[in-house]
Amino acid sequence: MAAVNFVDVRKSFGAVPVIKGVNVEIEDGEFVILVGPSGCGKSTLLRMLAGLENISAGEIRIGNRVVNTVPPKDRDIAMVFQNYALYPHMTVADNMAFSLNLKGTSKEEIGKRVKGAAEILGLSRLLDRYPRQLSGGQRQRVAMGRAIVRDPQVFLFDEPLSNLDAKLRVAMRAEIKELHQRLKTTTVYVTHDQIEAMTMADKIVVMHDGIVEQIGAPLDLYDRPANLFVAGFIGSPA
Ligand code: ADP
Ligand code: MG
Numbered sequence: 001m002a003a004v005n006f007v008d009v010r011k012s013f014g015a016v017p018v019i020k021g022v023n024v025e026i027e028d029g030e031f032v033i034l035v036g037p038s039g040c041g042k043s044t045l046l047r048m049l050a051g052l053e054n055i056s057a058g059e060i061r062i063g064n065r066v067v068n069t070v071p072p073k074d075r076d077i078a079m080v081f082q083n084y085a086l087y088p089h090m091t092v093a094d095n096m097a098f099s100l101n102l103k104g105t106s107k108e109e110i111g112k113r114v115k116g117a118a119e120i121l122g123l124s125r126l127l128d129r130y131p132r133q134l135s136g137g138q139r140q141r142v143a144m145g146r147a148i149v150r151d152p153q154v155f156l157f158d159e160p161l162s163n164l165d166a167k168l169r170v171a172m173r174a175e176i177k178e179l180h181q182r183l184k185t186t187t188v189y190v191t192h193d194q195i196e197a198m199t200m201a202d203k204i205v206v207m208h209d210g211i212v213e214q215i216g217a218p219l220d221l222y223d224r225p226a227n228l229f230v231a232g233f234i235g236s237p238a
Contacts, residue, residue: 001184004024009060011044013054016125019048022058027075027185038192040209045207050070050075055068062153068232077154081143083163086142092126096117097110098111104144111178123138155187155188155219156190157189157190162191197218213230
C-alpha cells in the first residue's frame with residue numbers, strides 16, 4: 001500500500017493540453033474514484049500513474065518516491081482495464097500466474113498466490129477452465145485475480161464494469177468494494193458513471209476538460225457542490 005500524489009500534473013498530446021494542472025492527494029489505503037464526462041482526461045491521468053504515458057510537467061509520487069521517469073514494471077502497480085483481454089489459450093490459473101511467471105517468482109509462491117486470489121474471488125472451482133467457458137462476471141473476476149496475485153501497492157481500474165450488463169454491474173460494484181475492504185490496497189478507479197462513483201468511493205475527484213473541479217466524499221459533493229458543473233454532473237443520472 002502507498003499514498004499517491006499528483007502535483008500540478010500536466011499533459012499535452014502534441015500542442016493540445018489535455019491535463020491542465022491536476023493536484024490530487026490520495027491516502028494510503030483509500031478508494032478514490034476519478035469521475036467525469038468522456039474525454040475529460042481520466043484515462044490519461046491513470047495511464048500516467050501507471051507509467052504508460054509520459055507526463056509533460058509536474059510530479060507524480062507513489063509513497064515517497066517521484067515516479068515520473070520510472071518504467072511501468074518498476075512501479076508496483078496493477079491495472080484492470082475495461083477490455084480485460086484474457087489469454088484465450090490459457091486456463092484461469094495460468095492467466096492469473098502469467099505475470100508472476102514473467103517476474104521469475106517461484107512455482108510454490110505462484111501456486112500459493114493464485115490459490116489465495118481464487119478463494120477471495122470465488123474462482124477456486126474454475127481454475128482449470130478456459131476463458132471461453134466462463135461468464136462475463138467470472139472473466140471480470142479473473143482479470144481482477146491477475147491484479148491481486150501481484151500484491152501491488154496500488155490498484156488501478158479503468159471503467160472495469162462498462163462491458164457488463166446492468167445487473168452484473170451492480171453486483172460487481174459490491175464485490176470490488178468487499179475486495180478493497182479485505183485487502184485495503186490503495187485504489188484509483190475511473191468511471192464516467194456518477195452512481196458508481198457515489199456508491200463506491202471514499203473520495204471522489206470530479207474532472208472536467210483536463211482540470212479537477214472538486215474533490216470530496218460522496219455526500220460532501222452531493223450536499224455542497226463547488227459549482228454548477230459538479231452540481232449538474234453529480235445530480236444527473238448516468
Ligand atoms: P477519458 O478517459 O476521460 O474519456 P482520455 O484521458 O482518454 O479521456 O482523453 C482525454 C483527451 O485526450 C481526449 O480529448 C482524447 O481525445 C485525448 N487523447 C487521449 N489519448 C490521446 C493520444 N494518444 N493522442 C492524442 N490525443 C489523445
Ligand atoms: Mg477513458
